[in-house]
Amino acid sequence: MQSKRKTQGILFIVVVLVAAVGYEGLKSGILFAHKPLSIQQAFPQAPALPLNPPNMPDQQTSQNASASNTSAADTTPKQIVVDVAGAVKHPGVYHLALNARNIDALKAAGGPTSQANTDAINLAAPAQDGSQLYFPTRAQYPTGGAEPIAQQDAAPDTAMAASPVTATSISKRASRHAHSSSRSNKLHSPSQGVINLNTASAADLERVPDVGPSMAERIIAFRTQNHGFQSLDDLKQVRGVGPKKFAKMAPFFTVH
Numbered sequence: 001m002q003s004k005r006k007t008q009g010i011l012f013i014v015v016v017l018v019a020a021v022g023y024e025g026l027k028s029g030i031l032f033a034h035k036p037l038s039i040q041q042a043f044p045q046a047p048a049l050p051l052n053p054p055n056m057p058d059q060q061t062s063q064n065a066s067a068s069n070t071s072a073a074d075t076t077p078k079q080i081v082v083d084v085a086g087a088v089k090h091p092g093v094y095h096l097a098l099n100a101r102n103i104d105a106l107k108a109a110g111g112p113t114s115q116a117n118t119d120a121i122n123l124a125a126p127a128q129d130g131s132q133l134y135f136p137t138r139a140q141y142p143t144g145g146a147e148p149i150a151q152q153d154a155a156p157d158t159a160m161a162a163s164p165v166t167a168t169s170i171s172k173r174a175s176r177h178a179h180s181s182s183r184s185n186k187l188h189s190p191s192q193g194v195i196n197l198n199t200a201s202a203a204d205l206e207r208v209p210d211v212g213p214s215m216a217e218r219i220i221a222f223r224t225q226n227h228g229f230q231s232l233d234d235l236k237q238v239r240g241v242g243p244k245k246f247a248k249m250a251p252f253f254t255v256h
Contacts, residue, residue, distance in 0.1 A: 080129035084109035087116035087135045100127045106135070117141050139201035190251045197229040197253050208252040210245050229255045 079095045082105050089110030096104055103123040112118050115137040127133065185207050187193060195204050197219065205216040215238075222238045223229060232255055236246050 080127060082127050082129070083132040085132055085134045087113045087137045089113060096127055101125065102127055102133060105133050113137075115139070139203070142203070187252050194252055194254045197232075197235065197255050198223060208249055210248050215240060231255055 078098065080098060080100060081093060081095055082100075083093050084105050085091045088106065089112070091109060094105060094108040096108060101123065102121055102125050105127050106112065106118070106121075106123065112135060116135050117138045117140070118135060120136050120141045121133070187195075187207050187209065195208055202213070202216040202220060205211050205219055206213065211219075218238050218240060219235070222234075226234070229235065232250055232253060234255075235241055235249065235253065236243075241249070
């Protein structure tokens with residue numbers, strides 16, 4: 001009897017174990033049969049990633065190119081700078097538009113003075129950036145005739161450009177004109193006329209015998225420094241005017 005009971009107890013234990021194993025297997029099967037959770041469902045706080053992230057290198061390259069184009073546009077000069085000098089009402093350095101002409105530079109400087117010889121300048125020529133535009137007086141340059149427009153040595157289809165007019169170029173042209181005029185208009189007798197020391201230009205002074213360009217400059221310099229000549233005797237104070245030279249020059253001069 002005891003042997004029979006022992007056998008029954010063992011069988012009972014085996015049945016219990018088998019039942020327990022079967023239950024766990026059934027439970028696992030039911031769990032695996034469900035659809036797995038998504039990342040968002042499993043981690044609701046995680047940020048959603050874009051399916052197609054932007055091409056960051058290309059975007060940065062585009063931004064750099066745009067910034068470069070903007071920078072290049074900002075450095076493009078929008079004006080030119082011209083020094084307007086000579087017989088103008090307000091000499092100075094002026095900023096003009098890129099397509100400005102010499103006439104625009106003259107207007108910026110307040111226009112010409114009453115002594116200006118604007119015929120010596122080609123007012124229709126383009127104003128040159130970084131140049132000096134010099135307007136002479138009639139005394140400096142009595143005639144007109146600006147230097148002709150010269151073609152640049154660039155490509156054949158390059159537009160014509162005016163050579164800049166400077167004080168040096170005007171002075172050289174005026175000097176050549178004065179020398180030729182003084183040689184042809186030299187006075188040989190006071191009956192031909194006399195020259196006023198206080199108003200005469202260099203060209204007028206050079207018409208007098210024994211007066212050349214250097215002497216004319218010294219006479220004008222003395223006149224400027226001493227506020228004019230008070231009498232003909234003041235001419236003796238000019239450097240280079242000795243008694244003999246004064247005797248030759250004096251009959252052709254007057255002071256008033």
